[in-house]
Structures are given as structure tokens and as C-alpha cells.
Amino acid sequence: MLFNSLHFLLFFIFVTTFYYTLPYKFRWVLLLAASAYFYASFIPVYLVILGVVIVIDYFAGIWIENSQGRKRLFLLILSLIANVGFLAFFKYFDFLNNNITYALQLIGQKNEMPPLREMFPSLILPIGLSFHTFQSMSYTIEVYRGNQKAEYNFGIYSLYVLFYPQLVAGPIERPQNVLWQFREKFAYDWENVRTGLTLIAWGMFKKVVIADRLALVTDAAYGDVQNQSPAALLIATFFYCFQIYCDFSGYSDIAIGTARVMGFKLMTNFNAPYFAESISEFWKRWHISLSTWFRDYVYIPLGGNRRSKSRVYFNTLTVFLLSGLWHGADWKFIIWGCIHGIYLILAQILNTHAIFRPGHSGKGGSLPVRIFHMIWTFSLVALAWIFFRANSVSEAIEIIEKIFTFSDYGIPEIAMNNGEFIFSLGLLFLLVIKDKYFAKYIPDTGMFWVLFTLTCFCCYLFGVFTSNQFIYFQF
Incomplete structure (x- = not known):
């Protein structure tokens, strides 16, 4: 179901x-x-x-x-x-x-x-x-x-x-x-019901309106890599970053909201991960229930960061290799996990050097510096997502090679007309604003019925219902 x-x-x-x-x-x-x-x-x-x-x-x-x-x-x-x-x-x-x-x-x-x-x-x-x-x-x-x-x-x-x-x-x-x-x-509590239904509606919007719309582009591009231009693959990779986020966090929102309507409180699983200013911060915001599971039951029992530097690097890489394997029985997932492990190891090695270090956080710095680190972190995450989404390791390498040829970046042909493309970018802008400023916003009763009805109507009107299954069902 x-x-x-x-x-x-x-x-x-x-x-x-x-x-x-x-x-x-x-x-x-x-x-x-x-x-x-x-x-x-x-x-x-x-x-x-x-x-x-x-x-x-x-x-x-x-x-x-x-x-x-x-x-x-x-x-x-x-x-x-x-x-x-x-x-x-x-x-x-x-x-x-x-x-x-x-x-x-x-x-x-x-x-x-x-x-x-x-x-x-x-x-x-x-x-x-x-x-x-x-x-x-x-x-x-x-x-x-x-x-x-x-x-x-x-x-x-x-x-x-x-x-x-x-x-x-x-x-x-x-x-x-x-x-x-x-x-x-748990007695009936309107606040729990209002909170739960708000989460359900927003989670459904992220899934059927945003994620499944972006999937039209990513599925077409990643399903025929050889015939795609570098620009088309770059756009598809950018879209996939938000597709998998909206798909998975949308599921989590619906799950948490469904439980909350009955009074149960489940843990937060996502916290605006693409606003992270380092890879380390990204993993404190992305799939929190899994990252903390590996931290508590694998990383810390292995010694965590209380051992020698070489042992800490080993512990970090072990955790992310296992995390990659957890996601799927395929070398592409293992490589994806390994990439994130390497990011974090480099962050520790280069902790006092180089502005481009993967683990650097610009918090406390000027706004342009913080934005730079957000974009840099997002770019590193997007690069790793290529292995996660590609059909094979060889295709992932081919996609990376095409994207970094820096040639043939003309107007790409994607599985979406200009109007749909602009609409999709508008949806991503809405997502960013919601995550940044209204992540924990729960409207009062009067505003709730307006926003809830509007969100449900938008799901019906703008939802894409050709790709129903959630990405993480396969895991």
C-alpha cells in the first residue's frame, strides 16, 4: 500500500x-x-x-x-x-x-x-x-x-x-x-491532528508535485546516457538531488504526520540538508535516523574519534562503506558511500588548510562565504549522487566524463517543455523558501484549513501520478 x-x-x-x-x-x-x-x-x-x-x-x-x-x-x-x-x-x-x-x-x-x-x-x-x-x-x-x-x-x-x-x-x-x-x-488533540495533517499534505506535495515531476527528466536522461548532451545530464543530476530529497523526506513527513495525528511522536528524519555548509553538517541533516544509527552502533563501538588519526579515518570509511552497502547490493552504492567517507576524511586531514576542504563550515563568516560553502557542499553531494542514481558504475563514470568535458553545452533537449521546466524551477524555489523560513511552521486553525485545502488541491491539479513508488522502497 x-x-x-x-x-x-x-x-x-x-x-x-x-x-x-x-x-x-x-x-x-x-x-x-x-x-x-x-x-x-x-x-x-x-x-x-x-x-x-x-x-x-x-x-x-x-x-x-x-x-x-x-x-x-x-x-x-x-x-x-x-x-x-x-x-x-x-x-x-x-x-x-x-x-x-x-x-x-x-x-x-x-x-x-x-x-x-x-x-x-x-x-x-x-x-x-x-x-x-x-x-x-x-x-x-x-x-x-x-x-x-x-x-x-x-x-x-x-x-x-x-x-x-x-x-x-x-x-x-x-x-x-x-x-x-x-x-x-493519547486523547484526541486538535493540535496533534493539525500538525500531523500539515506534515502529510506537505509531504504529499513534495512527492507527487515536485519529486515525480523532476523524475520525468532524471529518468529520461539516466535511462539513455549515451544519447544525452552534457547539459542535459547536468540538469538531470541537479534535478535528481531534489527528486530524491523530496521523495524521501516527503515519505518521512507523511509517516511522521500520520503517527502524529494519533498522538505518536516520531523522530525528525530531515532538516533542510541542502543548507549544510559542510559534508559533516549534511549528514547531521540527511536521513538522520540512519546516520545516528551508524554513529551509535558502529562508529562509536569502533572507537569513534577517540583513537589515533589513522583509526578515526578507518572508522569513518567503514561506516560509510556499510552505509553504501545498506542502500543496495551494488558496487555503485558502495562507491557512493566511499565517496562520502573520503570527503569526511579529507575534511579531517585538511582541517587547517585550504578553503576548499569538504568539511569546512562557514558559520560565523560573512553571508557570501556561507553561500559559497553551501554551494560547494551541494556540488560535492551532487557528484556523489551520480553513482547513486546511475544504472551502473560504468554509466556513472560516463556521466561524470560528459559533464566535465566542458564542451557541447548548448541548449539541452530534456523530457520537459519550457513551461514545465520553468514551473519546476519555481517549485524548487518554493521548496528552498519553505525549508529556510517555514520548516517548522504549523498554521493556526483558520489558516490551516486554507493552506491544507490549497495544498491538497495543488497535489490533485499538478501532481504527476505516473511514477508512484517511493525511491527508498527498494532499500
């Missing part, structure tokens, strides 16, 4: 209305059933897979809490292996197998293991597998650390993993932020 569908609209209205009419003690049951239905509406059989993971981590949490010494660590490791095992099997088996095949071919050998999709032709990557796997892992890790009590109510724990607003593409929540809320007695 997609957020940008009539199916979800009817589902949301029914569940929310029923939620507020039920006695408090039955509400979690409704949400659990609704969440299971929501996930099963994609591919029902994968609800079974998610159920197995839930059972494993439910008992792991209880056993870890009631164990002592090394047994606690042993149970945690078993839980993590189970979670990573499911993720590796469905998402990375073919990637690893293909690389083994290539390596064996170099020495004249043959890999007898067939691809997973060849053995099971109907097998599809479960929707949101990377997201709910990381959320499940955070639970057992926090129980092991003593920051979270084990949840003994199996239904409540299942709801923590399955909670439909953020099940498919986050935010990736921590148990101490969410579990207690499922027992909270």
Missing part, C-alpha cells in the same frame, strides 16, 4: 477514526492488525518472514535481560546474526555470488552456485527489509546496553517493529523513543 494512493487514504481515515473510538486498552491491537494488513498488502507471504524476525528478537530481548556475563553477549550476537542473516540472504546473496563468479573466472574457475533469483524465480526483496531489520537490531542492542527494558508483551513488541507509518522507509526508531508510546493514553 503506497502513501500516495487512494487505498492508503481510505485506510488512514478508517484506522484513525476507529483508533479514537476504541477504549485505550484495545488501541494497540487495532494498530497491530492495521500494520499487518498494511504490510501484507504489498506481498502477503513476506509478513511471515517479518514474523520470524519478530519472534527471534522478542525472545532474545527477554533472554538477554535475564542473563549474566558472557551469555548476554552471546545471545545478542545470535540475535544480530539472525537479523543480518535474513538481510544478507534476500538482499546480498546474488551480489556476493556474482562477485565470487567474477573472481573465479579470473583464475579460470567456475562458480557452480546459481543466482538466488534463478533458484527461486518469484523471489522478491521484501519491502522495507533494511529499515525494519535495523529497527529490530536497535532493540536488542539497547536491551543489552541496559538502556531499554525487555518488552514482555509480544503484541506491543510486534507493533514496535510493524508500526505502519514508519515500517517501510523509516524513520528508523529506537525502542526507548517509541515502545512506551504504545501504552500511552
